[in-house]
Amino acid sequence: MTIAVLGGAGYIGSHTVAQLVKAGEDVVVIDSLITGHKAAINPAARFYQGDVRDREFLRSVFSKEKIDGIIHFAASSIVPESMADPLKYFDNNTYGMIALLEVMNEFGIKQIVFSSTAATYGEPKQVPIKETDPQVPTNPYGESKLAMEKIMHWSDVAYGVKFVALRYFNVAGAMPDGSIGEDHHPETHLIPIILQVAAGTRDGLQIFGDDYDTPDGTNVRDYVHVVDLADAHILALNYLRAGHDSTAFNLGSATGFSNLEILKSAREVTGKTIPAEIGPRRPGDPSTLIAASDKARDVLGWTPNYDNINDIIATAWKWHETHPEGFGDR
Ligand code: UDP
Numbered sequence: 001m002t003i004a005v006l007g008g009a010g011y012i013g014s015h016t017v018a019q020l021v022k023a024g025e026d027v028v029v030i031d032s033l034i035t036g037h038k039a040a041i042n043p044a045a046r047f048y049q050g051d052v053r054d055r056e057f058l059r060s061v062f063s064k065e066k067i068d069g070i071i072h073f074a075a076s077s078i079v080p081e082s083m084a085d086p087l088k089y090f091d092n093n094t095y096g097m098i099a100l101l102e103v104m105n106e107f108g109i110k111q112i113v114f115s116s117t118a119a120t121y122g123e124p125k126q127v128p129i130k131e132t133d134p135q136v137p138t139n140p141y142g143e144s145k146l147a148m149e150k151i152m153h154w155s156d157v158a159y160g161v162k163f164v165a166l167r168y169f170n171v172a173g174a175m176p177d178g179s180i181g182e183d184h185h186p187e188t189h190l191i192p193i194i195l196q197v198a199a200g201t202r203d204g205l206q207i208f209g210d211d212y213d214t215p216d217g218t219n220v221r222d223y224v225h226v227v228d229l230a231d232a233h234i235l236a237l238n239y240l241r242a243g244h245d246s247t248a249f250n251l252g253s254a255t256g257f258s259n260l261e262i263l264k265s266a267r268e269v270t271g272k273t274i275p276a277e278i279g280p281r282r283p284g285d286p287s288t289l290i291a292a293s294d295k296a297r298d299v300l301g302w303t304p305n306y307d308n309i310n311d312i313i314a315t316a317w318k319w320h321e322t323h324p325e326g327f328g329d330r
Pocket residue numbers: 079170188189190191193205206207208209219220221259282285
């Protein structure tokens with residue numbers, strides 16, 4: 001049994017590859033390295049560099065390797081960038097899914113675990129958000145991922161390709177041994193930005209808006225540790241291997257933290273002042289995103305190990321403190 005991880009050199013992908021290897025799986029990593037890092041790829045995985053939209057490339061990999069299942073992370077994932085350049089998102093993400101499913105069909109690969117997102121829900125009518133709630137994205141990133149979910153659904157109906165869509169809320173943290181972590185260029189996510197300021201590699205922090213309808217006026221998000229998230233992919237893979245039907249699961253902690261609470265926690269963990277100012281709202285940001293993730297807990301048996309935001313930030317801090325330039329390849 002060989003698992004192909006597309007986007008296995010990225011942040012969540014590399015942690016998932018490491019967890020798959022620990023679980024004894026045979027792993028192939030496919031990554032364009034446009035945003036991923038070669039040094040993030042677990043050395044036990046066989047690596048092929050190329051783009052998910054390149055059918056010939058996918059065919060060449062699937063001809064060499066006997067792939068039984070796919071975990072698909074290879075996508076663009078920055079909300080503000082998607083607002084400015086939506087076609088990039090529909091091309092890389094949505095069109096990439098079409099190319100992948102076509103080649104999966106050619107090779108008879110029938111199982112895919114997919115990185116979806118809370119951004120598919122848009123501005124929720126109620127929190128915590130359930131998997132059955134309406135999906136009305138407020139940005140092209142979420143729209144591109146929702147389209148990918150729908151494409152997988154109809155491919156299941158027509159060709160019997162089974163999928164699990166994992167709808168992530170906010171992901172944070174790093175491998176606790178400090179070996180791999182988050183390294184985006186540019187970095188747009190709150191926790192790594194805060195920690196770069198703490199580490200002295202970035203000047204200041206802007207909190208985007210304090211006039212939202214939340215207790216302190218700043219956005220509220222639900223944070224999950226990246227290793228807990230990685231483990232959910234292995235459970236999802238085993239769920240498909242057991243012959244279950246296609247479905248979606250939210251992955252969150254059911255607890256929300258405001259942007260100011262995250263800043264406070266980072267100050268506690270790092271012992272640094274971390275200067276911050278309030279700036280304007282960022283276009284496309286829903287006010288509050290909190291997951292109901294009972295379904296993943298009940299059906300997949302997912303039990304996250306991290307339930308304390310300071311512990312999550314502490315693992316990220318260990319990475320940022322020891323790798324101020326990230327993987328150092330940009
Ligand atoms: N955020 C912020 N300043 C930054 C980066 C992010 O205030 O420099 C806020 C952002 O507006 C949102 C929250 O942090 O309310 C989480 O954003 P992030 O980009 O980390 O993840 P998202 O929720 O967009 O997936």
